[in-house]
Amino acid sequence: MSRTVAVTDPFRATALSRMKPGPARVVQGLHALIRRSALLAPHIWMGSGYRTGSSEHQSGCAIDIIIVEEVGRRPSVEERRAALALVDWLIAHASQLGIRSIIFSRDGKDRPEIWGYSAPGQWRAFPPRGSVSGDHIDHIHVLMRESASWPASLDTAVVGPAGPQSPGLPSTGVAEPDWDGKSFPGRLAFQLGRRHAAVTLLGQRLVAHGYGSHYKVGPGPEFGPADVAATKAFQRAQGWSGPDADGYPGPETWRRLMAAPSKPAKPAKVVSLAQLVAAAKRDPARPQGGTTAGSADDVRIVEAALMKEGLLSAKWASDGSFGSSTVAAYRRWQERLGYRGRDADGIPGRASLVELGRRHGFTVA
Numbered sequence: 001m002s003r004t005v006a007v008t009d010p011f012r013a014t015a016l017s018r019m020k021p022g023p024a025r026v027v028q029g030l031h032a033l034i035r036r037s038a039l040l041a042p043h044i045w046m047g048s049g050y051r052t053g054s055s056e057h058q059s060g061c062a063i064d065i066i067i068v069e070e071v072g073r074r075p076s077v078e079e080r081r082a083a084l085a086l087v088d089w090l091i092a093h094a095s096q097l098g099i100r101s102i103i104f105s106r107d108g109k110d111r112p113e114i115w116g117y118s119a120p121g122q123w124r125a126f127p128p129r130g131s132v133s134g135d136h137i138d139h140i141h142v143l144m145r146e147s148a149s150w151p152a153s154l155d156t157a158v159v160g161p162a163g164p165q166s167p168g169l170p171s172t173g174v175a176e177p178d179w180d181g182k183s184f185p186g187r188l189a190f191q192l193g194r195r196h197a198a199v200t201l202l203g204q205r206l207v208a209h210g211y212g213s214h215y216k217v218g219p220g221p222e223f224g225p226a227d228v229a230a231t232k233a234f235q236r237a238q239g240w241s242g243p244d245a246d247g248y249p250g251p252e253t254w255r256r257l258m259a260a261p262s263k264p265a266k267p268a269k270v271v272s273l274a275q276l277v278a279a280a281k282r283d284p285a286r287p288q289g290g291t292t293a294g295s296a297d298d299v300r301i302v303e304a305a306l307m308k309e310g311l312l313s314a315k316w317a318s319d320g321s322f323g324s325s326t327v328a329a330y331r332r333w334q335e336r337l338g339y340r341g342r343d344a345d346g347i348p349g350r351a352s353l354v355e356l357g358r359r360h361g362f363t364v365a
């Protein structure tokens, strides 16, 4: 689609009467579907139906679904999310409706992706065409079979939460009863404030992959800011950025989360304040390198942290003895935190130890 579409008609699909009857019926059904959805209605509208200059549109079997306010512009995050939800829905209903193929740049990159032509059920990226519309960044091109039809059973289908045009419909458009409990449930399962069993599984997998620190309470079925933050951290760790790391799971995020974590999450290191205090009081009086029973492992953790802070020479950093060098290093750590006099005596206190652990990956028991 390269021309500007007139957006004066509220329906906005051009030359519907010149489309084939089946595809025209699908276009009307899709228009109503969009109007029923609070997710789609603010962003998505029907653009070019029948027109010359494109063999598919000229056949009367194709429609351009515009996902931006103004053709030629790149979509916002919300517009793209709405478009992806609609594309997921179209693919899920492709055989029912008679959809042959879809062209859309799902990730907004400067090249079209085509679903359904040569490899049924698969997306393939094609060479760039050099414009936002040519690369199908601002619209979804849908080609239907001449035999396309819109079953009446879809007249009440809703994508996402229902909009003002369907006050009687339930607000859960997600077909959760159909979810098999493991495959990607569709993007609609992940909307702030909405509940879906897949959200619980998402959180559990994020925890398994080591992103549990984002949850103040355990993962639950309501998709919330902690899920977004943990998902975003996971996506970034995949090397993704921009819209690929928006905190909302897509099929690839889901696939990687369901896989076993590539390396097991590091077990959290815990040190005992009581053991460290005992060692710091007794070890300096022992012969060089002497340790206190049960304390050496904890002392090594603290020594390693003090060394990383530049406060303890590597020479003393792994002997497990809280000797005079380690006491002196710990005093400098306390002074660095602003403690003076008796508060900077080189014997660990809880606050200074917690801060050291926060920076160097251990917690204090």
Ligand SMILES: [Zn+2]
Pocket (backbone or CB within 6 Å): 001, 057, 062, 063, 064, 141, 142
């Ligand atoms: Zn088109």
